[in-house]
Structure formats: structure tokens, C-alpha cells
Amino acid sequence: MTYPRSFSHIGLSVPDLDAAVKFYSEVFGFYVIMPPTEITEETDTAIGMMCNDVFGAGYGGFRIAHLVTSDGIGIELFEFRNSEKPENNLEFWKTSVFHFCVQDPDLEGLLEKVVEYGGKQRMPVREYYPDEKPYRMVYVEDPFGIVFEIYSHSYELTYSAGAYQHEVK
Numbered sequence: 001m002t003y004p005r006s007f008s009h010i011g012l013s014v015p016d017l018d019a020a021v022k023f024y025s026e027v028f029g030f031y032v033i034m035p036p037t038e039i040t041e042e043t044d045t046a047i048g049m050m051c052n053d054v055f056g057a058g059y060g061g062f063r064i065a066h067l068v069t070s071d072g073i074g075i076e077l078f079e080f081r082n083s084e085k086p087e088n089n090l091e092f093w094k095t096s097v098f099h100f101c102v103q104d105p106d107l108e109g110l111l112e113k114v115v116e117y118g119g120k121q122r123m124p125v126r127e128y129y130p131d132e133k134p135y136r137m138v139y140v141e142d143p144f145g146i147v148f149e150i151y152s153h154s155y156e157l158t159y160s161a162g163a164y165q166h167e168v169k
Contacts, residue, residue, distance in 0.1 A: 009073060016079065030068060138150050
């Protein structure tokens with residue numbers, strides 16, 4: 001039998017690790033469980049071998065920090081030496097992860113803070129059930145170009161209520 005697994009963490013590549021740690025810890029309150037740390041390319045340790053397996057020989061090293069959300073989901077932030085910010089970081093038609101979502105009942109307050117800290121609002125706040133239920137969402141971007149969503153209510157609550165269903169007459 002297949003059962004639902006838990007989500008452990010997401011890895012984000014950023015051009016400035018210190019600024020990203022500040023943004024995600026101060027805007028979202030994520031806990032820093034490992035401050036920015038330098039990783040050098042090597043093959044003498046288990047971590048070194050894993051990095052070579054993932055990035056290939058010659059990656060040269062990187063900086064990394066680990067943060068965690070209030071519900072224990074990890075946020076791994078990577079700063080690679082040859083980091084590039086793409087001109088269009090929302091190529092939704094390409095196979096990839098194109099966003100993640102953070103939940104806060106004070107969606108508008110969090111949105112304000114995202115913008116105050118250098119992020120960008122990508123759309124107006126929208127309601128899933130106007131005049132029925134207070135479920136709201138908005139797409140935003142962090143100061144490094146990473147696109148994400150903010151929900152006012154849980155994913156489960158929002159979609160189990162049939163957000164995309166139309167009334168049949």
C-alpha cells in the first residue's frame with residue numbers, strides 16, 4: 001500500500017547567503033539551525049563524497065546554511081561561487097520546481113514584510129471563494145528572484161473545499 005510521505009526540506013540556490021539567511025529568518029521567523037558554513041571540494045569525508053556525487057568534480061565548493069520552519073520543514077540555502085541570477089526565474093513551462101508556499105493567516109502582513117525586505121509582489125492578493133470563505137493567496141518573489149506563494153490557510157483546507165470546482169446548474 002502506498003502512503004503519503006512527509007516533506008523534509010527544500011534546497012534553494014541564492015547569490016548572497018548572508019542576505020538570504022537574514023531575509024528568511026527575519027521575514028518568516030525561520031530558525032537558523034546551522035549558520036552560514038564554507039564547504040570546500042574534497043573527497044575525504046562522507047559530505048565531500050556526497051557533494052561530488054551531486055555536483056560533479058570541479059564544483060569548487062560553496063557556502064550553506066540550514067533553517068527550519070515552525071513545523072519542522074528544512075530550508076537549505078546554498079551560495080555557489082559561480083552563482084547566476086537568471087533573467088526570468090519563472091520558466092513555469094520547463095520541468096523544474098517553480099515555486100514553494102508559505103502559510104500565514106496574516107497574509108497581507110507577511111506580504112508587506114516581504115516587500116519591505118526587498119522582495120516583490122507578483123500579483124494582487126486573490127481569494128479562492130470570494131464572499132464565502134477567507135482563503136487568500138498571492139505569488140511573491142524574494143530579493144534573489146526565487147518565486148513562492150503565500151497562503152492564508154492550509155493547503156489541505158483550501159483544496160479539500162474544491163477551489164477549482166464550478167457550480168453545476
